[in-house]
Amino acid sequence: MKGLNFLRSALLASLASVFLLSTAHADNALKMELTANKVVKNAEGKLSYLPVRTAPAGTIIQYKATYTNTINENINDLAVTLPIPANMTFxxxxxxxxAQGSIDGKNYADMPLMRKVDGKMVKIPFSEYRTLRWNIKLLPANKSAAVSLNTIVD
Known part of the structure; x- marks a missing residue:
């Protein structure tokens, strides 16, 4: 079984970016916390999330980013992105x-992503997704919003 060092992947995923479409806010207005958790399903089908550093191929890992507005005013029109780490498949x-997906980290569209092949529109495989983006219209003062994506260790 192939193992994966999650410190390396978490560092890559921590490159998650935030765009304030309204630029009137200070750089320290937003705090981001990123976690990587193994997704485990018990016999009854209930999901639990366990902190993880390494995992064998085939393990489902959830990357969750929690964004906290640290100022006393609302933040409007916030776009946040999370990259899909290397050696992982969305x-x-x-x-x-x-969330919107991207295969190049620049162009985003609603999922599932589509492309034309031999004159027909077909779904782009999840293995080609590189980044996801969420648009948060309003993040109230001193409140948090979380986004997450699930991946499989390659």
Whole structure:
């Protein structure tokens, strides 16, 4: 079984970026916390999330970024992105489900991503997704919002 060093992947994923579409806020207005957790399903089908540093191929890992507004005013029109770490494949599961996907980190579209092949529109495989983006219309003063995506260790 192939193992993966999650410190390396978490560092890559921590490159998650934030764009304030309204630039009137200070750089320290937003705090981000990133976690990587193994997704485990018990016999009853209930999911649990366990902190993880390494895992064998085939393990489902959820990357979750929590963004906290640290100022006493609302932040409007916030776009946040999470890259899909190297040696990982996106499963198609994102929370909130309103995430947009990208295969190049520049152009985003609603999922599933599509492309034309031989004159027909076909779904782009999740293995080609590189980044997800969420648009948060309003993050109230001193409140938090979380986004997450699930991956499988290659």
């Amino acid at each position: 499963t198609g599961e994102a929370i909130p489900s309103t």
